[in-house]
Amino acid sequence: MTNGNGVGAVADEVDVVVIGMGPGGEDVASRLARAGLSVVAVESRLVGGECPYFACVPTKMMVRATDALAEARRVPQLAGRADVRAEWTPVADRIRDEATTDWDDEIAAQRFERTGGRLVRGFGQITAPGEVTVGDQVFHARRGIVLNPGTDPVVPPIDGLAGSPYWTNRDAVPAREAPESLLVLGGGPVGLELAQVFARFGTAVTVIEAQPRLLAVAEPEASELITEVLRAEGIQVRTGNGVERVKHDDQFEVQLAGGEQLTAQQLLVATGRRTDLRALGVGAVGLDEQARTIPVDERMRAAEGVWAIGDVTGRGAFTHTSMYQARIAAADILGQDGETADYRAMPSVVFTDPEVATVGLSEARARDAGINVRTGITRIQESTRGFIHKVDNAGIIKLVADAERGVLVGATVVGPYGGEIVGALAVAVHAEVPVSSLRRMIFAYPTFHRAIESALADLDV
Numbered sequence: 001m002t003n004g005n006g007v008g009a010v011a012d013e014v015d016v017v018v019i020g021m022g023p024g025g026e027d028v029a030s031r032l033a034r035a036g037l038s039v040v041a042v043e044s045r046l047v048g049g050e051c052p053y054f055a056c057v058p059t060k061m062m063v064r065a066t067d068a069l070a071e072a073r074r075v076p077q078l079a080g081r082a083d084v085r086a087e088w089t090p091v092a093d094r095i096r097d098e099a100t101t102d103w104d105d106e107i108a109a110q111r112f113e114r115t116g117g118r119l120v121r122g123f124g125q126i127t128a129p130g131e132v133t134v135g136d137q138v139f140h141a142r143r144g145i146v147l148n149p150g151t152d153p154v155v156p157p158i159d160g161l162a163g164s165p166y167w168t169n170r171d172a173v174p175a176r177e178a179p180e181s182l183l184v185l186g187g188g189p190v191g192l193e194l195a196q197v198f199a200r201f202g203t204a205v206t207v208i209e210a211q212p213r214l215l216a217v218a219e220p221e222a223s224e225l226i227t228e229v230l231r232a233e234g235i236q237v238r239t240g241n242g243v244e245r246v247k248h249d250d251q252f253e254v255q256l257a258g259g260e261q262l263t264a265q266q267l268l269v270a271t272g273r274r275t276d277l278r279a280l281g282v283g284a285v286g287l288d289e290q291a292r293t294i295p296v297d298e299r300m301r302a303a304e305g306v307w308a309i310g311d312v313t314g315r316g317a318f319t320h321t322s323m324y325q326a327r328i329a330a331a332d333i334l335g336q337d338g339e340t341a342d343y344r345a346m347p348s349v350v351f352t353d354p355e356v357a358t359v360g361l362s363e364a365r366a367r368d369a370g371i372n373v374r375t376g377i378t379r380i381q382e383s384t385r386g387f388i389h390k391v392d393n394a395g396i397i398k399l400v401a402d403a404e405r406g407v408l409v410g411a412t413v414v415g416p417y418g419g420e421i422v423g424a425l426a427v428a429v430h431a432e433v434p435v436s437s438l439r440r441m442i443f444a445y446p447t448f449h450r451a452i453e454s455a456l457a458d459l460d461v
């Protein structure tokens with residue numbers, strides 16, 4: 001038998017091949033295997049994907065450590081004295097031992113294999129409709145192929161950057177020491193979370209963002225607030241600035257477009273993510289290899305016999321998106337009359353301190369969608385709980401409503417526990433709870449989420 005690459009090999013007949021074992025890939029492969037299908041899951045790096053080894057879990061362990069430091073440093077303003085000396089080693093040890101078991105995926109691999117699925121290590125490529133090739137092995141998928149390839153860090157084509165020993169998240173997470181100084185290229189979620197983490201461990205940090213503001217897709221009020229907080233902590237911020245040139249001898253030298261020169265021991269590239277669709281072979285099933293994402297319908301179907309889930313679908317590069325889509329794709333493959341995707345109440349949390357949490361549409365995106373928009377905003381520090389909290393109580397709650405339908409279509413919470421507070425608003429957006437009904441709710445006193453009541457009062461709906 002010859003596969004689409006012209007390589008002679010005997011093909012294995014299976015029901016489903018899953019390419020990429022990120023959070024969604026592992027979930028869909030396990031669901032299908034448990035349902036009795038013969039499933040081959042192909043993984044070229046680590047079973048579990050980016051999230052447990054280089055992203056969500058270890059970076060939130062870093063954040064947990066920095067939150068402890070930050071709270072201890074607030075003691076003098078609230079409760080006496082605390083002598084705090086930050087040490088990176090416990091954080092690095094915890095990430096190595098507890099989060100990643102030294103970047104070993106054996107536990108995850110066994111967890112999957114216990115479902116009855118077969119794990120194949122290597123890089124999977126679609127070589128013909130219904131056919132996946134991994135090295136010299138060929139698989140024919142009777143029911144379909146699921147793509148969950150995730151993303152790799154984008155390294156911009158800046159003169160001098162390629163070949164220099166820059167970091168991406170995959171280098172920052174395993175770091176055994178916090179650098180003395182760090183230039184962070186990109187003021188998105190990756191850049192800001194790691195900028196604040198290292199700054200709180202004593203690293204001199206500068207964030208360079210090409211767009212006019214940090215977290216460029218967030219509400220402008222949220223960008224402004226987080227920029228103020230980071231600056232107050234001593235983090236340098238340069239916005240609206242491209243990088244012309246990078247040089248590395250014993251340290252990094254970065255030349256900004258405006259002429260400013262910055263130096264640091266280390267440089268972190270956090271300028272977005274991409275997937276190499278050509279290497280994945282999507283052209284073999286009629287998909288655009290040059291595209292940034294794989295468009296899918298509401299059941300995650302990308303082409304005849306092909307489903308795609310996770311970051312590659314471009315519907316929110318979050319673990320919760322990947323796992324949500326996995327459930328829907330699995331039901332569709334199993335022929336169950338399952339749910340269809342509904343992203344109206346997609347939440348996200350940037351785990352800076354204060355957290356920047358959002359659900360649904362921003363004001364700008366709601367206007368672009370032609371919605372008759374009303375907004376309401378309140379400041380957390382003006383709430384009773386903000387007053388009690390006193391130190392580092394900066395925050396906002398901003399609501400975006402559809403005036404015609406009288407419901408919220410989006411919300412942003414910046415503040416302590418912002419990611420938890422936004423949960424209440426996610427329910428409101430998801431269930432389309434009328435604003436009039438939200439106004440009749442009882443909000444516990446004196447919680448942070450009680451400030452939602454003030455934001456509702458500011459809303460002209």
Ligand SMILES: Cc1cc2nc3c(=O)[nH]c(=O)nc-3n(C[C@H](O)[C@H](O)[C@H](O)COP(=O)(O)OP(=O)(O)OC[C@H]3O[C@@H](n4cnc5c(N)ncnc54)[C@H](O)[C@@H]3O)c2cc1C
Nearest residue numbers: 020022044045049050055124149150310311317318319322
């Ligand atoms: C620093 C950082 C922090 C983050 N923090 C959060 C957070 O707090 N919360 C959150 O929700 N999200 C967070 N994210 C995003 C989150 O990591 C991703 O959305 C999540 O991992 C889901 O990705 P995925 O399922 O698309 O695939 P991934 O997790 O990227 O996994 C894809 C897998 O496919 C494999 N693969 C790719 N191509 C092939 C191939 N051809 N053959 C075989 N295997 C292949 C890869 O090796 C990889 O293991 C963070 C991201 C970063 C970078």
Ligand SMILES: NC(=O)c1ccc[n+]([C@@H]2O[C@H](COP(=O)([O-])OP(=O)(O)OC[C@H]3O[C@@H](n4cnc5c(N)ncnc54)[C@H](O)[C@@H]3O)[C@@H](O)[C@H]2O)c1
Nearest residue numbers: 156186187188189190191208209210270271272317349350
């Ligand atoms: N807590 C979370 O949920 C979390 C945390 C981290 C990452 N993520 C996910 O991972 C994805 C990737 O995050 P990210 O921060 O790498 O990407 P991003 O695309 O969100 O942000 C990258 C930023 O870099 C800027 N940039 C691009 N090129 C630049 C250049 N040459 N110089 C200066 N700035 C430049 C962009 O303008 C942008 O603001 C996000 O979309 C997010 O969904 C989620």
